[in-house]
Amino acid sequence: MKNIKKHFHAIVLLLGLLISTNACEDLAFGDKFLQKPPSTDDTIDTVFSTAEYARRVLWYSYRYLPMGLETSNSYWNTMWLGNIEGLTDLNQDYLGYSGVNKVYYAGNYNAGTENSPRGTYMATKIRFNENETHMWSAIRNAWLIVANIDRVPDMDRTEKERLKAEAKAMVAVYYAHMLRHYGGLPIIDKVISPDEASMPTRATLQQTVDFIVRLLNEAIDCPEFPWHISEAEMSNWDGRLTKAGAMGLKARVLLFVASPLFNNDEPYFQGAASEALMTWFGNYDRERWKHAMDACEAFFKAVDSNGFYKLVEKEDVNPSGYRYAFRAAYFDRGTTETLISVRRENYYKANQQPYTNQSIRWGAICPTKEYFDMFPTADGDNFDWSNPEHTKNPFMNRDPRLSETFILDGDLFQNRTAGVTQEKPDDKENYPAGRDWNVGQVTAKSLLTGLSCRKWGLDRAGEYNGHIIQWPHLRIAEIYLSYAEALNEYNNGPNELAYHYVDKVRARVGMKGLKKGLSKEEFRKELLRERACEFGYEEVRFFDLIRWKMKEKFSTPLHGLNIYKNKNDGSYICEEFPLLGGEQSRSWWNPGGFSEKWYLSAFPQNEINKGYGLVQNPGWE
Template sequence: MKSLKRYFHGLMLIALLTTTISCEDFALGEKFLQKPPSSDVTIDTIFSTAEYARRVLWNSYGYLPYSFNASNQYTNSVGLWYGILEGLTDLCNSSLTWDGVNINYYNGSYNAGSEDKANGTKYKFTARNGWKSIRMAWVFIENVDRVPDMGADEKSRLKAEAKIVIATQYAEMLRHYGALPIVDHAIEADDAQLPRRGTLQETVDFIIRMLDEAIACKELPWAVTEEESDNWSGRLTRASAMGLKVRVRLFVASPLFNSDAPYYDGEASTKLMTWFGGYDAKRWEDAANAGKEFFDEMKKEGFYGLVKEAEPRMAFRDAYYKRGTTESLISVRRHYRTNNIGGIMQGARWGAWGPTKEYFDMFPMADGSDFDWNNPEHSKNPFINRDPRLSETILLDGDIFGSGKADVCRAKSDDKKNYPAGIHYNNKTVSLDDKGLTTNGITARKFLLDRQGEWKNRVIQWPLLRLAEVYLSYAEALNECNRTAEAYPYINAVRNRVNLGDLKTGLDKKEFREAVLRERACEFGYEEVRFYDLIRWKREADFTKRLHGLYIYRHVVPEGTDKFAGEYKFDFPQLTARAWQKAGGFTPKWYLSAFPATEINKGYGLVQNPGWE
């Protein structure tokens, strides 16, 4: 027990003052105060000036969930070790044999002991730094009122921001573990005991309480003002809190937790830590009400809106990539530019980001109709007249790339003369197939590859929550409340941004649900949305279906003609089966992570998730 107490307490006071975070890293405004460490640093010292005190909160911000592979003080290199969460879904397949996706999950070896290893699992209960972030936020909340040179309005605003930080960390862990220990103050090393694991209802109530208290703070702005944006773009706002509330309400209303039976039996289920103990339609109503409250406030306050300034393709890119847009609700700033984050490209080039044929097929035609390989007009050239999001998510042959066009076709093994490899497939100087990027035959583009040199030295963010998700979450909640007709405008808003046109009317509840989940996949690929959608809906069929690559071959054309006019041929190789895709290999216990075995054994009331005992 003492070791976890030390973990919670492990944030040294000196670190609150001496950790260097600059505009080039976390980038919340001006460079932060630096003070040489000394033996006289105490809580009294830290909260003796506004400048020192703010830094406690900025450090708490610095640990917000960030999913680009990067090794620094805020990640401790934990996570899927160059793998990505999307690799556990049907959208992506990793061929990077030593990433966490392969060494712990694809082979079926994941267990509670895996969580005690240094790297390789999708969340680290004690090493992800969420608890450090929570502790710093509580230290700030409990001490900021003593700061002599900070006004009451700023103190109130910053405390509200700290509560959103706490809620954000809890919301992230909730999606991995279910119920959690409720830390409602700054835990000290000499506390009599650590909090037990609460029930699911207690955990949800705590998160919602933190968000509601922040929302009720009259000093917390709806959005960062134009006057503040140069220095304070990225700070949490009332819109951040209300948007996160929609995400949390939607997740806990879904069948994983909101059902007539637990997803898996065990002590934690008996103690209502992994489900509510029964189904209640009111949980969907709560999600719908949270959505209505958000959009009512947005209508009143303005500022936020789906990014539409550019042509549809670039508007979509700016929505997830660009900082400070009207779509960004929670923007995590840990690295300032792409130059500082080599890990993202390394993991991709080594094979961790491989999109699947199944994902490629999800994207509709440009008119909104389904893509169909059996339609000769579609299959003749499946890269044209498609949803603009496809060309920003997956690198398409013939698409604009660098100073020319992407030439990514494979050589046909039985006819290399007539179907040679494209220059970007196997040329040593410009190859995408460095160590596996095109292993599945098609290459991820989102976050990774430029059109005209734009990726290099580009300002970057992790889009933890953006407005498009709130639109689609509200549409889903309305549908589950049997208000499908009211839901259409919200899914159509996201579709219309990329000129897809409206979703066809007359869908029943199940059909509309499938349309929303597909829309979320197309909109949020590589943004860590799909995995949570699959587990909250207990989509065993999507986890167990066999996945395929998409090999592309193009026939040579006479010299002097456009080489991209050549006839295509395609192969759809079946990808290596994951453990849960083999007969008898799937178990619902995979929906939630295991707590580290060492933490369970400390005996402070952390009950293991079912199936991992």
């Protein structure tokens, strides 16, 4: 993989203590210190001579955990202000220089794109550039902990075992994330020393899954690995990996690989990697759904025994309310909801705009009509434009998650009532623009689909100030819905327990449960829609679409929604329009424009050419 030899044949160097003017001492780690191997073992001996220095090796690995939010130093995460959901039916990206536009909408992605070196403009514009993410260096640091922590003299055994389990869970997080982009991977299960001449070849999909599950099981089985961060540790260690996070991640991985992308009687695309079983298992096995189901069941049994983790409920937040419970679930750190939390920057300063806010304002995050339509009514029925009661006011009596994902006309916005309807060109007198249409943070670019996003960005300025921003890499709500999905697929239809777990997530926002009597296919459709409503812009929808090989969702053109409001009687006129034409039209929408090869990313071609056994993904050869 890109510069993989550089990363794995390098070693963390102790460059000395950095002594400031007030005599405080610190130690720095990072890729810039990974440029040549040491001549002796003295460097590692020094690093692991104190508990303080040893811990920082693992802290470095935390810096590069996958994060979907845009921050001032993490453009690579979201394709230069773009978002991976811009490749789905949830969002249209109008930011001309984002990776979503320049690479994917334009149809320019190929294995050569992945060759872009770290720090270059193009390297930050693809959905996953492993060289830009620093993941291999972070994995190496985690293995340094496992190999060397026992030699630290001033650290007790309990902490040593905990850090080893934490490091293994860390490696599993990185591998699980890469698995969703690439399939089978080279297995790095130790620190590779500079004198090792050969690199590991690419493993099969099954070997990669077994490796991830083994790491997670070893962490889960460690008595010293805590179930959650205790109240006493919360002020300093909130955000560290836990046993609950490891169990939740195991469920996510097993659900992903049980899905049709990999678990199938036919490969999603023919090629050398598929022939070598690197991008599928080689068959369909119903028991893979059972493995996912068992992992979810084990997680909830552990929750019953150990407590702490649960959905954030309306009574848990201030102000109380269904929508605010949902907001806290994804936005707030340290809640009972988040199983794996990622942070990149500590605090935003007063008047500093979060980069996700800028993504919205500059047109990278523009939700579609298709996404708007997914949210049910407040009583749990599907929203239907042919129902006159629904269309009379499409913003009233809807799923509270809609109010927290979109800025809705007539809803709360910046401590007043929002006015986000546009001026009707042929009836300006009776249908003028609302007070917030193209005003302030709600820019014209953020309204190019006629619908403005609220989640993560707009209407959050005051909340960001002094707030530690977290990325909810994994929430307990996902395990509820994953359990329901595995039950449905394994049992060839939903049972009472499958309905129960979906209805738990809906009840958190005051919604009635799904109607009973659904077929296996109907339940699956409702479940995937539920996941879209719950996890919009949390990098869940994209992976749901690829694991279910939903080609039609990538190749079918999408729509915006023009919304006009009569100033006299408050009635609405809503007009759908196609999102076609111009630079932001997706090449995937052209006849034959989307190919199943896009489900997985290509490996960098220049890395394939090194000949150590990294087989290219099918379709990108």
